[in-house]
Amino acid sequence: MAKKKKKQKRKFKKSVTFNKKKLKSIILSMLYEETGKTVNYKQISSWLGIKDNETRQLVNIVLQELKDDEYLDEVSRGKYKLKAKTGTICGVVELQPQGFAYIISEEMDRPVLVSSRNLNHAMEGDKVKVRLYARRKKHDLEGEVIEIVEREKTHFVGTVEMSRNFAFLAPSGKVSFDIFIPKEKLKGAKDGQKAIAEIVEWPPKARSPIGHIVEVLGNTGDNDAEMHAILAEYELPHIFPEKVDKAAEKISLEIPKEEYKKRRDFRDVTTFTIDPADAKDFDDALSLRKLDNGNWEVGIHIADVTHYVTPNTIIEDEARDRATSVYLVDRVVPMLPERLSNGVCSLRPNEDKLCFSAVFEMNEEAGIKKEWFGKTVIHSNRRFAYEDAQEIIEKGEGELAEELLTLNDLAIKLRNERFKKGSIAFDRIEIKFNIDEKGKPLSVYFKQAEEANELIEEFMLLANKRVAEFIGKKGKNKSAKTFVYRIHDKPDAEKLESFNSFIHRFGYGIQMTTPRTISKSLNNLMQNVKGKKEQNLVETLAIRTMAKAVYSTRNIGHYGLAFDYYTHFTSPIRRYPDMMVHRLLEKYLDGGSSASEKKYEDLCRHASDMEARAVNAERASIKYKQVEFMQDHVGEIHAGVISGVTDFGIFVELENKIEGMVPIRELDDDFYVFDEKNYALVGRHKNKSYQLGADIKVKIWRTNLERKQLDFQLVEDENEPHFEY
Structure with missing residues (x-):
């Protein structure tokens, strides 16, 4: 007798909006029911009732990422099979203040609870293998760590606590142990000082790991020591190796004459920069001139960092490893040595500078008629602080007022068009501190973006978007070339529902029928809460419903900006992905073949990880200054x-x-x-x-x-x- 075909209950309601996270969970749970089955993205799409091309492509990307994360094997091109299932899962440790941890895994639709005694020396952020216990009704899913697959960190920052014959380092952050330091491994550290220790051994039955001091940061409470400690906590450097600084010092400020001949010359076109008052690294400049046909030529000129920082050099290696500049409350820790970031590459006024530019011919309505990307040389006429530019915009008079007002008018039109298409406006209020020469916070103030900030933002967004489209949009019968995109996934539907339920208490609500209606109603919400006491709370919660933007060679668009193609091209002094974009754009403009996707995807993951660390360090420095400020209150x-x-x-x-x-x-x-x-x-x-x-x-x-x-x-x-x- 023929076997009855298994009834497949995989169709989802049309209203379901899939994002990457949700798809990963659904696909893995489906494949666990069909162990041994080989699938491709078309079959998965069919099972889930997905018919639109955008989501079908997302399914394809998810399968590739599940392969990268070693949940699936690619048995042949585009065909995937689940790795053999056991009673274990892999995931990442999220320690809780009470000592236990949740293990977050793509393989499970909920976190797995692991008690402190069953963590077996696993630490915050570690990738671990967990044996699952039998599920009990009305209880969390529980398990125990049986293997540490990959340590998130082996270096810890903390405070030295001395005893007669040995010492401990009490680590900062979410760490539930002290590190035992033999006396001969203290490297001169004294009781109460901040230091960095490396764990070298953790015997199975020992309560504490054994380590040694690798760097003494200074005395507890000293501002420099505390800021360096925050950087060390997130494994971010605070100084450049001497050999990197020496290599940078050898780079000449002079531009060779032959370089001028290779580039489009903008030195006679009115050009200026607008940056924070205390900035020293000027990544970008704008130029403007009226064309004979009545249109405007807008130049977005970006420091040509990759002309000076070349592959297989120690400066390149350092920039790649750092991946980003880090902005703490009282300092910038740059990605590039100061000689480059504040000197050679910085678009300082009254100096010839080499750039990689995006040049647009625009009409009065900010419609783009022509575009050009290529290498240029510029000569900035003026350096504006945001406050200076804002004053000229408001008063309508001052140096370069006509250029500023014209660009501002075009920027407003670009911004309005962007919002019309579903871009979301999260204009957060920034908390800032007035600090004295010793780093002590004296007062708190708030900073909000004004028109001058928005002017720069719009033209940077325009350049980033059009560069991504230029490379990413496939011609007929052509495959897309490997490129670095800035991607932003759709929000999680459950988080949105929960958020919507909460804001109803304040008399607000969002429409959740399509991604477009969500973004439109979120914008309305942001407008409605402006100036009200619940503004910061509602904005914070709205941001928490959003996915985090990351770098990837696999484009899924940018939900928050409502762009199908988006990249980072405009800040190569402070972001390594922008350097990658410059190199790829130059290669393809010269007719080069597609670059290695695997190489660039690995670099994208590293850059995303370093960006997250930098953001966490910045937040930690703000939190430190907040607590320090409130000591007097x-x-x-x-x-x-x-x-x-x-x-x-x-x-x-x-x-x-x-x-x-x-x-x-x-x-x-x-x-x-x-x-x-x-x-x-x-x-x-x-x-x-x-x-x-x-x-x-x-x-x-x-x-x-x-x-x-x-x-x-x-x-x-x-x-x-x-x-x-």
């Missing part, structure tokens, strides 16, 4: 809003945008339970709740600079004095 009463709710306490954002926490143990009038669905802590007996977005009054209770931690206590008495800034 302990005991004061402040109004705030609940900005986060967890099972270990509530986060409160003050009117000065500084955030701290009320630990759950301080809520001693009841037993509070975390209601994840409603973003609230709810008292079991009295039913009192502390919900995200609620107004609250707190006292600055204590500060811990070492942990970058600011703790508050609730203030119930309405008669308590309220501190105003």
Whole structure:
């Protein structure tokens, strides 16, 4: 008798919006049901009822990435098979403050809980193999770490604690152990100093790993030592190797005469830069001239870094490893040595400079009539700070006023068109500090983008978009060449639903029928919350629903900008991906064949990882300065809003945008339970709740600079004095 065909329940509702993360989870769970089956993207698309080309291509990209991450084998070109399934999964450790961890894995639709005793020396960010326990009803999925596949880090920054014959390094951050340091391995470190230690051994039954000091950073509390410690915590360098600086010093500021002949000459065209007042590395300049036909020629001129930084050199290797400049509260740690970043490559005024340019002929409505990409030489007439340019835009007069006003008018039209097509406007308020010569924060202020910032942003977006389209758009019967894209996935549908449910409490809502309606209603929401007390909270939560933008050779478009093609071309002094883009664009303009996808995909992953580290270091430096600033305000009463709710306490954002926490143990009038669905802590007996977005009054209770931690206590008495800034 013929076997009955298995009924396939794989069709999804038409309303489902697939993003990469969701597709990975669905495809893996499907293949676990069909062990041994070989599939291609067309079969998967058919099973899921996916008919549109965009999502079918996304399925193809997901299969390639699952192969890269070693979940699938590629048995022949474009055909994939699940690696043999066992009772184990691979994932990444996310340590929790209470000591246990969640293992986040593409193989599971939910995190796997691992108790502290079953972590077996696994640390935050490690890639591990986990044996799954039998699933218990109404319990988290649990398991134990059986193998550390790849350590996230082996170097740790922390504070030295001395004993008579040995020492420990107490690491900063999410680390639940101290590192044992034999006395002869201290490298001169003294008690209480900041230092970096490397773990060399962790015996199976030992509570602490054994290590040695590799660098002494300085005394705890010293600003330089603390900033260097933050960089070290994320394994970011704070100085250049001497040989790299020496190699950079040999690069001449003089441009050889023969180089002028190879390039389009813009030295007679009005050109200028607009940057922050304290900037020294000027990546980009704008030029403008009126053409005989009445159109405008807009030049977007980018420092030609790859002319000076060439493959197989120590400067190139250092730039590739760093991948990005790092911007802390009080300093920039550049990707390139100062000789290049602030000198040779920087588009300083009144100097001839080599550029890679995107030049557009535009009409009065900012419509592009012609475009040109190539090598140029420029001579900047003026260096503007954003504040200077803004004043000229507002007053309509001043040096180069006509050029600034024309470019601003074109930028406004480009911006309006971008929003019309679904680009999302997240104009976040930045918190900044006035600091003294020793790095101590004296006051807090806020910075918001104005027209001068938006002018530069629009032309940089335009150049990035058009360069990506120039390479990425396939001609008839032609395959796309390997290129570096800046991609941004669609938001997670479940996170959006949860966010939508929350903002209903404030009387807001978003339409979720299509990606386009989502972006349009998010823009409306951003406009509606402007200037209201819930603005920062709603904007923060909206950003959390979004995926993170990353670099990849596999283009899926940029959801947040609503661009089908997008790259990073405009900041090669501070971003290595832009250097890659310059090299590829030059190669293809010269008629070169497609570059190795694997080589560039590996570089993209590294650049994305280094970018994430740099962002985390920047946030840590801001948090450190916030806590340092609030040390002088302990005991004061402040109004705030609940900005986060967890099972270990509530986060409160003050009117000065500084955030701290009320630990759950301080809520001693009841037993509070975390209601994840409603973003609230709810008292079991009295039913009192502390919900995200609620107004609250707190006292600055204590500060811990070492942990970058600011703790508050609730203030119930309405008669308590309220501190105003």
